[in-house]
Amino acid sequence: xxxxxxxxxxxxxxHLCDHLIRDGHSLAVVDDLSLGLRGNIAHxxxxxxxxxxxLSVLEPEFDSLVAAENFDCVFHMAANSDIQAGxxxxxxxxxxxxxxxxxxxxxxxxxxxxxFVFASTSAIYGDVAExxxxxxxxxxxxxxxxxAKLAGEAYASTYAHRHDIASWVFRFPNVVGxxxxxxxxxxxxxxxxxxxxxxxxxxxxxxxKPYLYVHDLIEAMLLAWKSAKPAPYEVFNIGPDxxxxxxxxxxxxxxxxxxxxxxxxxxxxxxxxxxxxVPRFAYDVRKISALGWSPSGTSDDAVRRAVHDxxxxxxxx
Amino acid sequence: xxxxxxxxxxxxxxHLCDHLIRDGHSLAVVDDLSLGLRGNIAHxxxxxxxxxxxLSVLEPEFDSLVAAENFDCVFHMAANSDIQAGxxxxxxxxxxxxxxxxxxxxxxxxxxxxxFVFASTSAIYGDVAExxxxxxxxxxxxxxxxxAKLAGEAYASTYAHRHDIASWVFRFPNVVGxxxxxxxxxxxxxxxxxxxxxxxxxxxxxxxKPYLYVHDLIEAMLLAWKSAKPAPYEVFNIGPDxxxxxxxxxxxxxxxxxxxxxxxxxxxxxxxxxxxxVPRFAYDVRKISALGWSPSGTSDDAVRRAVHDxxxxxxxx
Numbered sequence: 014x015x016x017x018x019x020x021x022x023x024x025x026x027x028h029l030c031d032h033l034i035r036d037g038h039s040l041a042v043v044d045d046l047s048l049g050l051r052g053n054i055a056h057x058x059x060x061x062x063x064x065x066x067x068l069s070v071l072e073p074e075f076d077s078l079v080a081a082e083n084f085d086c087v088f089h090m091a092a093n094s095d096i097q098a099g100x101x102x103x104x105x106x107x108x109x110x111x112x113x114x115x116x117x118x119x120x121x122x123x124x125x126x127x128x129f130v131f132a133s134t135s136a137i138y139g140d141v142a143e144x145x146x147x148x149x150x151x152x153x154x155x156x157x158x159x160x161a162k163l164a165g166e167a168y169a170s171t172y173a174h175r176h177d178i179a180s181w182v183f184r185f186p187n188v189v190g191x192x193x194x195x196x197x198x199x200x201x202x203x204x205x206x207x208x209x210x211x212x213x214x215x216x217x218x219x220x221x222k223p224y225l226y227v228h229d230l231i232e233a234m235l236l237a238w239k240s241a242k243p244a245p246y247e248v249f250n251i252g253p254d255x256x257x258x259x260x261x262x263x264x265x266x267x268x269x270x271x272x273x274x275x276x277x278x279x280x281x282x283x284x285x286x287x288x289x290x291v292p293r294f295a296y297d298v299r300k301i302s303a304l305g306w307s308p309s310g311t312s313d314d315a316v317r318r319a320v321h322d323x324x325x326x327x328x329x330x
Numbered sequence: 331x332x333x334x335x336x337x338x339x340x341x342x343x344x345h346l347c348d349h350l351i352r353d354g355h356s357l358a359v360v361d362d363l364s365l366g367l368r369g370n371i372a373h374x375x376x377x378x379x380x381x382x383x384x385l386s387v388l389e390p391e392f393d394s395l396v397a398a399e400n401f402d403c404v405f406h407m408a409a410n411s412d413i414q415a416g417x418x419x420x421x422x423x424x425x426x427x428x429x430x431x432x433x434x435x436x437x438x439x440x441x442x443x444x445x446f447v448f449a450s451t452s453a454i455y456g457d458v459a460e461x462x463x464x465x466x467x468x469x470x471x472x473x474x475x476x477x478a479k480l481a482g483e484a485y486a487s488t489y490a491h492r493h494d495i496a497s498w499v500f501r502f503p504n505v506v507g508x509x510x511x512x513x514x515x516x517x518x519x520x521x522x523x524x525x526x527x528x529x530x531x532x533x534x535x536x537x538x539k540p541y542l543y544v545h546d547l548i549e550a551m552l553l554a555w556k557s558a559k560p561a562p563y564e565v566f567n568i569g570p571d572x573x574x575x576x577x578x579x580x581x582x583x584x585x586x587x588x589x590x591x592x593x594x595x596x597x598x599x600x601x602x603x604x605x606x607x608v609p610r611f612a613y614d615v616r617k618i619s620a621l622g623w624s625p626s627g628t629s630d631d632a633v634r635r636a637v638h639d640x641x642x643x644x645x646x647x
Contacts, residue, residue: 100492103436103439107432111481115424119420122420137484139487139491140491147467147468148467148468149467149468150464150465150466150467150468150469151464151465151466151467151565152467152469152483152484152487153487153491153563154484154487154488155487155488155491155492156488156492157485157488157492159484159488160484160485160487160488161484163480163481163484164428164480164481164484164485166469167454167469167471167476167477167478167480167481167484168474168477168481170456170469170470170471170472170477171471171472171473171474171476171477174456174457174470174472175417175472175473175474175605246470248468288492
C-alpha cells in the first residue's frame with residue numbers, strides 16, 4: 014500500500030515507519046521536526062519507497078500533497094506528545110494535537126483517502142481507577158492532551174461515518190523505548206547525567222501506570238489493521254495488563270547507569286506528579302487480546318528494556 | 331447572580347433568558363445574530379438588569395467583556411444549531427459549535443469565572459438504539475454537530491478539572507417550541523404555507539425521536555443548576571422517555587393548519603431523513619429524574635404544543 018505517516022520522524026512514528034517498510038509498503042512521511050528528529054529516519058531517506066516532507070500538517074502544502082499522491086491509508090501520529098507542555102500552554106494541544114487531526118481528516122475526505130489509523134490515548138478516560146474497556150463512559154479527560162485526543166476521536170468517528178473512511182483508533186498507554194523525546198525515563202537519565210549525586214522525583218513515587226515497549230505497541234496496531242476493515246469505526250485499547258511504580262523506574266535508571274549506592278533518590282510528598290497527571294490507570298485489553306496479541310513482557314519488563322535503550326542513546330550522544 | 335448567556339438571542343437561549351430574569355438574575359447576552367433574532371429578546375432590551383452585546387464569541391471583544399464584567403456563571407448556548415447545515419459545510423460546526431466553546435472556556439479560565447453550563451446534545455452518542463445513560467460509551471457521533479459538541483465536552487471536562495470551574499453539561503434532545511429557527515416542524519409549516527397541496531417528507535416517516543418542549547428543558551437545567559455544585563463536572567441527559575414519529579409530526583402540522591383532507595403527505599423510501607440523521611434514539615433520564623424533574627407531557631404532547639406555537643408565529647408573520 015501507499016501510506017502517509019504524519020509525525021513519522023517522531024518517537025513512535027519512526028518505529029512505525031521501520032515496521033511498515035519491512036512489510037513492503039511505500040511511505041511518505043510528513044513531519045515538521047518540531048518534536049521529531051531527522052536522525053530517527055536518516056536510515057530510510059535514500060530508499061526509493063520512502064519520501065520525507067518537512068512540513069506541518071497545518072500548512073496548505075499538506076492538502077496539496079494528499080491531493081496529488083492518492084494514498085491508500087494515513088497513519089496519523091503527529092501530535093504534541095508532551096502532556097506537561099500542554100498543561101503549561103493551553104493552545105499547544107488545541108493546535109498540534111486537535112487541529113492537526115481535523116486537518117488530516119478534512120484532507121482525506123476531500124481527496125477520497127479511505128483508511129485512517131489514529132494514535133489516541135488512555136488520557137481520554139480521565140482519572141479512573143478500575144480497568145477500563147473501550148465501552149467505558151462518560152469520557153472525562155483531565156489534561157489538555159486528553160481533551161484534544163478525545164476531540165480528535167469525535168471527528169474521526171464522524172468523518173468515518175459520513176465519508177466512508179475505515180478508521181482504526183488505538184488508545185495508547187505510556188509507550189517507551191529508543192528514540193523517546195520526552196517522558197519520565199528520559200527525564201531521569203538526563204538529570205542523572207547532569208548530577209549523579211541526587212535524583213529528585215515529582216510525586217511520592219507511588220504513581221503506578223502501564224508502560225508498553227514501542228515494538229509491542231506497533232505489533233498490536235498492525236495486527237488489528239491487517240485483521241479486519243472497520244465498518245467504519247473501531248476503537249482498541251492497547252496496553253499491558255500490568256503497571257509500574259515511578260519508584261521502580263527511578264531504581265532501574267540508577268541501576269542501569271551504574272549509580273546504585275551513589276545516587277540519593279528524593280521523593281515529593283504528593284501522590285500526583287503534575288497537574289493533569291493520572292496517578293493510577295488500568296486497561297481492559299480484552300478486545301485487542303482476542304485478536305491474538307499479547308505484549309512481549311510485563312510493564313516492568315518494558316521499562317527495563319527502555320531504560321537500557323535510552324541510557325545507551327544518551328550516554329553515546 | 332451576574333450571568334453571561336452566549337447565544338442568548340437564539341431559540342433556547344432567549345427562553346433561558348426569560349427564566350433567569352424571572353428568577354432575579356442580572357444578564358449579559360452575547361449573540362452575533364447569525365441564527366438568533368433581536369426580536370426574541372426585544373422585550374428585555376430596556377431592562378436595567380439586561381445587557382445585549384451584538385458580538386461573536388470568536389471576536390477579541392468577547393474576551394475583553396469577560397475580563398471586565400466579573401461574571402458568576404456562563405450559560406454557553408451559542409452554537410450552530412442546524413445539524414443539516416453542518417453536514418453541507420464541515421467548517422460550520424468546527425467554528426460555530428466547537429471553537430466558540432473552546433474560546434468561552436479559555437476566557438473563563440483566564441479571568442476566573444467559576445461556573446459553566448453547557449448545552450450539549452444526544453448527537454454525541456451516535457446511532458444507538460437502546461436507552462442511553464450518561465455513562466454510555468464509546469461515544470461515536472455520526473454528525474459534525476455531534477462531533478463538535480463532544481469535542482466541546484472534552485475541553486469542558488479538562489477546564490473544569492484544571493481550572494476549578496464547576497460545570498454542568500446537559501445533553502439536549504430535539505427541543506421544540508416558539509422562536510424555533512429550524513427543525514422539522516418549522517420546515518413543514520413553511521412548506522405548507524408555500525404550497526398547501528402537498529407535503530414531501532424526508533425519509534419514510536418511521537424515524538422516531540424524543541421531543542421536549544422548550545420550557546421543560548429549561549426547568550430541568552435550572553433545577554440541576556440550583557441543586558448541587560458539581561465537583562467539578564456533571565453530565566445530565568435531558569429528555570422525555572417517549573418519542574414521536576415523523577409521520578405524527580406531519581399529521582399534527584397539517585391538522586393545526588386546517589389542511590386535513592386537503593394536503594397530500596408524500597413520504598420518501600429511506601428510514602433516514604438526511605446524512606447524519608439518527609433515525610431512532612431513546613434516553614435514559616434517571617439521573618435528572620432523581621432530582622425531581624419530569625416533563626410536563628409526552629414527546630407527542632410537546633410536538634403538539636410546539637406545532638401550535640409555530641403555526642401561530644408563522645401565520646401571524
